[in-house]
Amino acid sequence: MDLELTAKRDGKEFTISLKGEVNTLTGPKLKELIEAELPDTDILVLDFEGCDFVSSAGLRILVNAFKVLKKRGGQMKLINIGNNFREVLNITGLDTVFGIT
Amino acid sequence: MKEIHIDSKVESIPEVMNFVRAELEALGCSGQVKAQFKMAVDELFGNICLYAYGEGTGPVSVSVGMEGDPPSAVIVFCDSGSPYNPLEADIPDIELDIEDRPVGGLGIFLIREMMDSMSYEYKDGCNVLKLTKDINHQL
Numbered sequence: 001m002d003l004e005l006t007a008k009r010d011g012k013e014f015t016i017s018l019k020g021e022v023n024t025l026t027g028p029k030l031k032e033l034i035e036a037e038l039p040d041t042d043i044l045v046l047d048f049e050g051c052d053f054v055s056s057a058g059l060r061i062l063v064n065a066f067k068v069l070k071k072r073g074g075q076m077k078l079i080n081i082g083n084n085f086r087e088v089l090n091i092t093g094l095d096t097v098f099g100i101t
Numbered sequence: 102m103k104e105i106h107i108d109s110k111v112e113s114i115p116e117v118m119n120f121v122r123a124e125l126e127a128l129g130c131s132g133q134v135k136a137q138f139k140m141a142v143d144e145l146f147g148n149i150c151l152y153a154y155g156e157g158t159g160p161v162s163v164s165v166g167m168e169g170d171p172p173s174a175v176i177v178f179c180d181s182g183s184p185y186n187p188l189e190a191d192i193p194d195i196e197l198d199i200e201d202r203p204v205g206g207l208g209i210f211l212i213r214e215m216m217d218s219m220s221y222e223y224k225d226g227c228n229v230l231k232l233t234k235d236i237n238h239q240l
Contacts (some may be wrong), residue, residue, distance in 0.1 A: 001115070024147035025114050053136070055143040056208030063207075066199065084136045091214045092207055093195035 003029055003051070012042040019050035022058030031061045038065065042074040052082030059092065066098060075099060102166035102175070109150045109158045109180060117146050117163055121176065124165035130174055130236045137215040138176060141232055144208040145178055145187070153182025153228065173217060173233040180228050186221045187230065188213075 003026035004019040014037050022030055034044070044065060048054075054062075066076045077099045081089070089095040105120045107113045121142050125135050142163075149161055164177040193206040213219055218233045 023114065023143045024150070025111050053139065055140055055147075056211055057143065057147065059207050059211075063199070063202070070199070084133075087133075088140070088211060091211055097199045 001053075002026060005030065005033055007033065007037070009037075009040075012040065013045065014041040014043070015045040015047060017047040017049065021051060021053040021055075022061070023053065023055045024057045027055075027057040027061055030058065034061065034065050038068055041069070044069060044074070044076045045079060046076070047079050048082060048085060049080040052084045054085050054088060059088070059094065062098065063094070077101065102164040102177070104162055104164040106160060106162050109154055109161045109182070111147060111150045113150070114143065114146060117142055120163065121165055125174055125236075128165075128167050128172075128174055128236055134174065134234055134236055137234065138174065138232075140215065141176065141212045144212055145230060145232075148187065148208075149178065149180045149182065149228075153180045153185070155183070167236070168233070172236050174236050176232045178228075178230045181226050182228065184223045185228060186223070188219060188221050 001021045003022060006017040008015045016033065018030070020026065038044070062076070069076050079101050081100055086095070089098070089100065103124050105117065107117060118139060121138060122135060125138055146161070146163065153159065159180065159182055162179045166175050167173065168175050187209050190209045191206055193202060193210050212232070216232045216234050220231045222229050
């Protein structure tokens with residue numbers, strides 16, 4: 001399954017809406033977009049309304065982005081998390097690290 | 102066991118996913134178990150594609166079946182690339198502060214947590230990785 005990304009910028013807040021799956025094949029697409037926008041971003045919002053499959057390749061991208069933002073006082077928010085992705089976050093302990101709503 | 106033979110290319114991941122999903126459906130696996138195997142296929146087949154044959158590609162077989170009582174779904178990955186035992190990978194300390202946590206190692210950790218068993222052997226020049234999971238398991 002492919003990954004569709006819809007992006008929106010509001011000043012220093014950058015929102016990406018994901019549709020599809022974040023996996024080994026599609027992960028690089030998300031990574032490129034985040035890396036390109038991160039320098040101008042203080043708040044990164046990732047909307048998982050249309051995406052409930054995030055493999056470890058995706059987790060690595062999120063952890064990296066979180067680390068970069070945290071280092072300069074920024075934040076990352078994950079919203080509309082589905083059950084499968086929530087289970088993955090719980091198992092890896094990332095549910096208590098990331099801002100999840 | 103049903104088996105698929107495929108090249109170790111990340112572009113092959115969807116084909117492997119489709120094969121595994123169809124077989125797990127035929128075995129009557131719950132939706133959650135299918136989602137967990139999907140995670141395993143992405144990580145393990147993905148690793149084979151990226152690392153087993155260095156810069157090149159090579160043959161991989163993926164088998165799906167059922168064994169035991171209560172019934173467990175079984176997936177076996179075989180490649181003839183460099184010997185590598187993923188079970189010897191360092192287990193990440195998920196209690197550590199995020200700053201101190203290594204970014205890698207999460208994938209294998211996740212799969213080990215999700216599966217009932219995971220075993221590795223190097224046999225006849227092949228890396229053989231076997232995963233099992235109770236088909237009706239709910240986490």
